Amino acid sequence: MTDAAASEQPRHAPTLLAVDAAGMLCIGGVPASLLAERHGTPLYAIDAALVRTRVAEVRAILPAGMRLHYAVKANPLPELLSLLAKLVDGFDIASLGELQAAVAAGKTGRDLGFAGPAKRDVELQAALDCGAVVNVESAGELARLSALAATGAQRGHAAIRVNPDFELRHSGMRMGGGAQAFGIDAEHVPSILKSWPDTIDFEGFHVYAGSQNLSGTQIAAALHKTYELCRDLAHHAPCPPALINLGGGFGIPYFAGDTRLDLAPIRTALHDIAASARQHLPGTTVLLELGRYLVGEAGVFLTRVIDRKTSRGETFLLCDGGMHNHLAASGNFGQVLRRDYPVWLARDPHAPAIETVNVCGPLCTPLDVLGRQVALPRAEVGDLIAIGQSGAYGASASPSAFLSHPQAGQVLV
């Protein structure tokens, strides 16, 4: 490729690539080589300081009194949850396992919102036991929760997860609008509110329209619509809503050509919403729930080159970590077109690229690719390859049992 053609190629958004005096990539101030030596590879390393920075950045755009929750599904690493428990107001959980992890990290009661279709009775009971707010996803689920509450000592706490009649446009994954497994269609909510069960405290509304959106204006528009929908539905409620969970969907720039999310329009929308809520819903707390935006950019996946070979003119770096550790970076976690996360040679991420390589894992499937035709400095056997933007939907979103290779380690630095 000519220099001119290369400079026209879309690039990854700049990231905070820290290196030590020798040029080695550092995560949380610790050289990748040292982390790999201490913890082995493949390894996820999460930079705690960057998580703190992202949380502070979001806090800075929230109006006073608006709450920030972390979606545990993005990364349930216990050390990370303990850190985040101190930084955010609550956790969004989606299973009994996440509930237990959240409680172990120090969050309980109404600081927990439990969303997710097909909650089992044992999960509803655990939510009752710890006083979590269940975001009910169907009339049947509400009936099961109320039957469990009726036989026990505790009152239940539930919000209605509403499936809105609009979509979060430009999001990577949509969970709202049209026919959905998630939530109760907005038009059916008034009748459910009319016959709200006595054993359950009505807590409010939860709307989660979609994920991985890089358009601040689209998110701002969706937040407005979501708030207005909840405000309208509140007229049908047995009591004023204690909370309105507006969701989030804040995306991060994974791929070449992606640009960072502009928080400015979101800030304006949230301040408008807060002003309206003060007037129309004075007792209601508004909250956002974010996953990847808080932790995604803080994580680096490190994998070691086990073999290097050429096949019919293409160079392959064959590594000890692959799609079984990091399904999302292999392009098999909801991507329509496979694209590469940022890929670096950890030994010298700033060195000029001199070759084009395929970075592959150890699995016997052509899907096990972490970088296809990526430009890198020359990497040798034993080198570490680093994949950026890997702090969310990494190990816990990967088929780690496939082919019985070792699981990736995870460390918060």
Ligand SMILES: Cc1ncc(COP(=O)(O)O)c(C=O)c1O
């Ligand atoms: C209900 C709910 N809340 C929060 C999230 C977190 O999304 P993200 O990590 O994109 O912020 C998801 C993602 O699927 C979700 O389904």
